[in-house]
Amino acid sequence: MEESSKILGPMYEKICADGAAAVDMLDLGPTPDILDIGTGSGNFAIFLAQQGYQVLTGEPSTDESRYARQQWEPSAAKMGVRNRIRFEHFDAGALPFEDNRFDGVFLFGVLHHVPEDARSNVLAEAIRVSGKDGAVILFEPLPETLEKIWVNDPQHPLAADPSVYIQDLNVHESRLKGSLMDIFIYRAA
């Protein structure tokens, strides 16, 4: 873990702990189809790839924010998982994937970066592609995590509560508290 912190920074250990808490709640099997929405620095895609999963990750080609277009590939290569991660440009509000395609759809630190009026659509799309036996897993920053983020990025948005945007969808919700993030797991009811 010391080596991975050198490559991915001091938060990576906690990202992995939160990721593991969520994965432990799922029954993904050995070769699940995994979608990671919002590549960013690639931390979560790398965590998923380290579990042995093939991961499809992406973000919109039009995103000019400081959190998009990051150099995630060198980190994935150094971590020895570049060959398990495939990148595509896509918008979570109109996913270019068929219904029921994925066993797990992960959004780590993403929903609060989506404009409020687009969040319901993003959640509906994630549920659509996650399928009957799949799950959508969202990670949103805890208040103490936001305090740390605001030191370097005072404009960073507040955390989003997915349940506010998922009201009309027929899903079951489970919640966990991680060390960095609140974790929300949704499955079709």
Ligand SMILES: C[S@@+](CC[C@H](N)C(=O)[O-])C[C@H]1O[C@@H](n2cnc3c(N)ncnc32)[C@H](O)[C@@H]1O
């Ligand atoms: C803070 S980063 C996420 C961190 C990243 N998951 C990681 O593990 O390093 C926010 C990401 O959300 C993505 N994003 C924002 N709006 C999006 C949308 N509509 N569709 C897909 N990704 C989006 C951004 O492009 C960026 O990659």
